[in-house]
Amino acid sequence: MKHLENAVSGTTDANGEVTMTDLQFSVAGTTSGSREFKIKYVCDGVYGPLSTVTVSTSVQEVQLRLVPVNVPVLTGSTALNSESASQVAASVRVLGANKAPLVGKFVKPVLVYSSGTAVNAQ
Amino acid sequence: MSGFAVAVVHRFAAASISYDAPEGVPLTTGVDGLASVPLVLNYLRNSSAFNASDIRLRFDVDGVSSVVSNRIIGVQRSLPSTTAPPCVYLRTVTPPPASVVVNQTFSVQLMAVDAQGLPCAGARARVAFLGEVFDLYVGQRAWQGALTAATNTRVVVACGCLSFPFQQQVFKFVPSGPTGYPEAVSGADGLVTIHMAMASAPVAGTASLVVVGPGTASSLSPANYYSDSFRVQVVNPVQQVLVGSHANTVAFIQAGEFPANLTMQVPIRILDGDGNGVKGVTVSTKMLGVPGCMSYFTYNDGNPQASTLSGDQLVTPYGDGQNTYATLTQPATGSDPNGFLTITMQVGQSYPGLYAAVFDAFGVRSVVAVVYWLSPVASIEIVRQPATWAPGDSEDGDQVTMLGNAFLTQPAVRLLDADGDPVEGMFVNAAFGTDGLLAGVTEDTAEAPVLPDLVRDPIHNLLGTRLSEPSDANGVARFTQLGPFDGLTGCYRVAFFHLYADPDFKVVFSDASQPVCVRNADTYSIHSQPSKVTSNGSPFVTGVGTSVQRDYVSTFDAAGIVARLAMVDRYINVFRSPHPEVYSPLYEGNYVYGSNLLTPLYLDNNVCVYFGATVVEGDCTALQRTSAVTAEGDTVYTSTFTMNGIAWDNALPGDELTLRIFGPLVL
Numbered sequence: 001m002k003h004l005e006n007a008v009s010g011t012t013d014a015n016g017e018v019t020m021t022d023l024q025f026s027v028a029g030t031t032s033g034s035r036e037f038k039i040k041y042v043c044d045g046v047y048g049p050l051s052t053v054t055v056s057t058s059v060q061e062v063q064l065r066l067v068p069v070n071v072p073v074l075t076g077s078t079a080l081n082s083e084s085a086s087q088v089a090a091s092v093r094v095l096g097a098n099k100a101p102l103v104g105k106f107v108k109p110v111l112v113y114s115s116g117t118a119v120n121a122q
Numbered sequence: 123m124s125g126f127a128v129a130v131v132h133r134f135a136a137a138s139i140s141y142d143a144p145e146g147v148p149l150t151t152g153v154d155g156l157a158s159v160p161l162v163l164n165y166l167r168n169s170s171a172f173n174a175s176d177i178r179l180r181f182d183v184d185g186v187s188s189v190v191s192n193r194i195i196g197v198q199r200s201l202p203s204t205t206a207p208p209c210v211y212l213r214t215v216t217p218p219p220a221s222v223v224v225n226q227t228f229s230v231q232l233m234a235v236d237a238q239g240l241p242c243a244g245a246r247a248r249v250a251f252l253g254e255v256f257d258l259y260v261g262q263r264a265w266q267g268a269l270t271a272a273t274n275t276r277v278v279v280a281c282g283c284l285s286f287p288f289q290q291q292v293f294k295f296v297p298s299g300p301t302g303y304p305e306a307v308s309g310a311d312g313l314v315t316i317h318m319a320m321a322s323a324p325v326a327g328t329a330s331l332v333v334v335g336p337g338t339a340s341s342l343s344p345a346n347y348y349s350d351s352f353r354v355q356v357v358n359p360v361q362q363v364l365v366g367s368h369a370n371t372v373a374f375i376q377a378g379e380f381p382a383n384l385t386m387q388v389p390i391r392i393l394d395g396d397g398n399g400v401k402g403v404t405v406s407t408k409m410l411g412v413p414g415c416m417s418y419f420t421y422n423d424g425n426p427q428a429s430t431l432s433g434d435q436l437v438t439p440y441g442d443g444q445n446t447y448a449t450l451t452q453p454a455t456g457s458d459p460n461g462f463l464t465i466t467m468q469v470g471q472s473y474p475g476l477y478a479a480v481f482d483a484f485g486v487r488s489v490v491a492v493v494y495w496l497s498p499v500a501s502i503e504i505v506r507q508p509a510t511w512a513p514g515d516s517e518d519g520d521q522v523t524m525l526g527n528a529f530l531t532q533p534a535v536r537l538l539d540a541d542g543d544p545v546e547g548m549f550v551n552a553a554f555g556t557d558g559l560l561a562g563v564t565e566d567t568a569e570a571p572v573l574p575d576l577v578r579d580p581i582h583n584l585l586g587t588r589l590s591e592p593s594d595a596n597g598v599a600r601f602t603q604l605g606p607f608d609g610l611t612g613c614y615r616v617a618f619f620h621l622y623a624d625p626d627f628k629v630v631f632s633d634a635s636q637p638v639c640v641r642n643a644d645t646y647s648i649h650s651q652p653s654k655v656t657s658n659g660s661p662f663v664t665g666v667g668t669s670v671q672r673d674y675v676s677t678f679d680a681a682g683i684v685a686r687l688a689m690v691d692r693y694i695n696v697f698r699s700p701h702p703e704v705y706s707p708l709y710e711g712n713y714v715y716g717s718n719l720l721t722p723l724y725l726d727n728n729v730c731v732y733f734g735a736t737v738v739e740g741d742c743t744a745l746q747r748t749s750a751v752t753a754e755g756d757t758v759y760t761s762t763f764t765m766n767g768i769a770w771d772n773a774l775p776g777d778e779l780t781l782r783i784f785g786p787l788v789l
Contacts, residue, residue, distance in 0.1 A: 035185075057184035067179055067191040071161045090159040092181045092188065094151045101155025105183050109159055112180045116190050119177060 004039070025055065058096045059105060065091035161194075172196040209234040209242035212333050212349035215313065221355040224320045224484045225296070231315045232333060232349050234308040241312025245347070247333045248305035249295065249318055293329045293356065294485065296321040322485025323356040325395075330354075359400050363481055363488040364391040384469040384495050392461040392483050399461020404452055405481045407467065457483075469495065499548055499620045500540040502630050505598055508533040508616050510638045523640050528605035533632065535590070535618050537597045544597025550590040552604060553617050606640040613637040 003026045009018045025037075035055050041048040067090045094105040111119040151157045159181070179191040216231035234245035296319040299305040304318035316333065323329070333349035366389050392400045449468045457463040467479075481488040509531035510523040523529055533552070537545040590599035604616075616632040632638070 057186060059184045059186040062181050062183050062186055062188035064181065064188050064191055065156065067194070068161065069192060069195055071194050071196055090161055090179065090181070090191075092151075092157050092159060093155045094157070094183050095155055101151070101153065103151055103153045103155065105151045105155075105157070107151065107157040107159060108182045109161070110180045110182055110187075112178050112190055114176045114178060114190065114193070116180065116187075118180075 058102060059094055060097055061095045061099075062107075063093040063095060065093050067091075209236055209245040209308075209335055209347045211235050211347055212245075212247055212314070212335065214350050214352075216315075217350075218331065218352050218354050221357055222320060223357045224323050224359060227317055227319045228354075229315055229317045230331075230333065230349075230352065231313060232308075233312045234314055234335070234347070235312060241308070241310070243308055243310045243312060245308040245312070245314060245335055246305060247308065247314045247316060247335055247349070248299070248303055249316060249331060249333050293320065293324070293327070294322045295319070320356055320485075322482065323358045325358050325361050325486055327356055328353055329356050358484055358486065359394055360392055360403060360484040360486045361395040362393040362397075363405070363483045363486050364393065365389070365481060365488045365491045386467055388465050388467050388481075388491070390457070390463040390465060390481055390483075390488070392457045392463060394461075399459060400457060400483075401459045401461065402456040403461075403463070403483050404454075404456040405450070405463065405465065405483045407450055407479050407481045497545075497548060497620060498539045499537045499545050501538050502535045502550060502618055502620055503538070504533065504535050504618065504630055504632065506531065506534040507633050507636055508601075508604065508638050509636060510640070523605055523638065528603045529638055532601045532604055533616065533618070534598055534600040535630070537593045537599060537620065544595070545593060546595050546597060547592050548599065548620065549592055550599045550601075550618055550620055552590070552601065553619075606638075613639040 005024050005026050006020070006022045009020045012018045037053045037055060038050045039053055040050050090109070092107050094102045094107065096102045113119065161179075173195055176193050178193055181188040211234075212232040213235050214230075215233050216229070218230045219228055222228045230249075232247060234242040234247065236242045295304055297303075298318065304316050306314045306316045308314035320329070331352045331354055335347040390405055392403045392405075394400050451466040451468075452463060465481075479491050481491065508529045510529055535550050537548050537550065539545050590601045593599040615634060615637050618630045618632075
């Protein structure tokens with residue numbers, strides 16, 4: 001769930017203006033694939049106009065660290081339920097600016113053809 | 123590394139591909155930016171249909187995609203056949219709760235229905251899968267440790283590439299039903315209720331759970347009806363398992379003395395997320411013998427732990443690296459209200475050495491605990507000196523042994539305990555080095571150097587069969603096939619030592635006046651190259667998992683080498699040694715090339731690379747003398763070996779692997 005943090009401003013100045021200096025989203029990333037969000041400001045029950053904010057991800061690179069070749073197939077075999085050597089895992093590293101690792105990023109595996117087209121897009 | 127489990131769930135029919143999008147189970151990266159993504163192909167009824175297509179993986183984060191992986195292959199497992207009613211689906215009646223606690227029973231109720239949606243009686247439904255979080259590739263890494271309770275003491279340690287089969291923090295069921303996995307049979311109303319409980323889980327995670335029905339009498343695989351997939355948040359009351367109060371370091375336990383069984387009391391404490399003890403939890407353990415080597419470190423921090431140890435260069439592998447086991451005795455009531463649990467552990471492999479264990483409570487793993495089992499051997503003495511060929515017996519009339527051959531006179535040594543009594547049933551190791559390498563440690567023959575001093579300068583252990591036969595009742599351990607398998611032409615002295623002995627143990631050297639002399643090749647050449655290799659040592663690119671060539675046969679003409687194969691990838695050399703004691707247990711018995719324990723597969727970038735090829739014949743055999751003579755007048759030797767299917771796994775796109783045949787080589 002993405003929400004706004006520090007969403008209550010200070011008091012207005014003599015010009016009736018107020019600057020929100022640390023307004024931010026609670027988590028990074030898009031929501032349901034959308035990068036656009038609408039923000040509406042309200043003061044004493046009076047709403048201002050909608051403003052559009054476009055969120056850009058901090059993700060710069062998704063590195064494959066390890067992708068197994070042989071992936072076990074679930075068929076109800078007990079072998080999959082056991083501590084079997086057939087269990088495999090991929091390792092992915094998510095990097096931001098300056099190659100800095102990013103914590104708390106959601107990684108989604110997608111089956112694709114060699115062209116990069118998702119299998120379910122066929 | 124952190125992350126949550128996910129099943130890559132999709133459906134493939136036998137003849138065509140249809141696909142349901144992967145479940146959107148979030149996988150979060152840890153502070154290091156890494157996420158571990160367990161993979162399984164779900165509902166894949168026919169892996170051949172999948173494998174006929176070039177299917178790969180991509181990972182998306184916030185709309186940013188990784189590169190496309192190499193092709194993945196579905197590996198299908200068969201399901202035992204049982205007669206099943208014509209059910210087609212397990213309809214959800216009552217899903218499992220959204221959140222369950224480890225070791226607490228929960229249930230799911232389904233209705234087995236046929237193609238018309240009518241209740242189906244007698245349908246066996248089994249919980250078949252849980253998404254799992256584990257740390258699979260922590261398995262192979264260089265590791266070393268030792269034990270001493272004293273400070274400022276140099277000790278001999280065992281070290282090596284430790285292969286842990288331990289899976290960390292996996293979801294598992296409390297065993298139930300005839301297969302060990304929760305199951306039940308539907309009644310006349312089609313209803314089937316399955317009760318189950320989690321036996322282990324990560325400290326936090328979400329399990330993906332599927333219920334399947336068995337195959338039919340005519341179909342061995344796969345299951346022929348399925349439930350929906352359920353996601354269950356699993357709460358684990360256990361968050362930390364301490365061994366001897368060590369939470370984040372390798373914990374020492376205690377030493378034992380051979381030949382008495384090694385039995386020890388191990389203090390365990392099980393804690394929740396607030397640091398409070400968890401009551402009523404028992405633990406399990408798995409233990410490995412750590413392949414040893416000769417090394418040392420100066421232990422001076424005064425604490426009985428070794429998390430930051432770094433021994434000097436290893437000299438020789440030792441020990442079989444086999445799985446061993448530990449027998450645990452613990453109160454049936456488990457940990458006390460403060461989380462304390464003292465277990466009695468008996469090591470099951472009756473030979474001194476270095477052992478490593480982890481303890482598991484509700485799926486939460488402790489740090490690696492180390493048991494150092496001291497040998498009773500305090501000293502050794504040479505009974506029979508090694509000797510190379512007798513004068514006039516070699517090709518050149520010199521006292522030399524060609525690489526790949528055993529010394530003419532096999533040495534024997536006697537093992538003694540601290541009281542000077544012979545020790546039976548123990549092994550001796552041997553290495554050799556030039557006098558130059560041994561300089562500074564062999565000047566005073568009256569006082570042989572202690573092992574730590576010896577290891578300050580690397581000793582090239584290039585002897586073939588390095589382990590003696592076990593010592594007899596008189597404490598005499600004999601070598602039967604000791605000989606050089608690698609190294610430069612030259613004369614050497616043989617060093618005999620015994621691992622896991624007392625730290626004051628002295629290394630013994632063969633007589634300096636009678637060195638063993640070995641002969642290596644001056645040149646070598648390879649008659650045939652595997653396909654996709656343009657020349658020896660040249661990199662080549664092929665698909666991961668793709669066999670380079672079947673039945674590759676290479677014939678070597680060389681003067682005094684033993685043929686060896688190596689796959690080189692950036693910072694690693696992996697090669698099969700002719701010595702069984704350095705096989706990875708993973709490959710043992712298959713005669714497959716694998717990692718030499720001298721060279722961990724755990725790379726600096728944490729990418730594991732494996733490769734395999736089946737040796738058909740001829741690998742690492744001694745050279746055969748031919749009648750051919752080089753232009754320089756050297757005798758030509760030949761060695762031929764055949765491999766079947768060189769292939770590798772777990773590389774990344776663009777990786778280049780180099781196949782090399784090694785001739786003269788110094789490790």
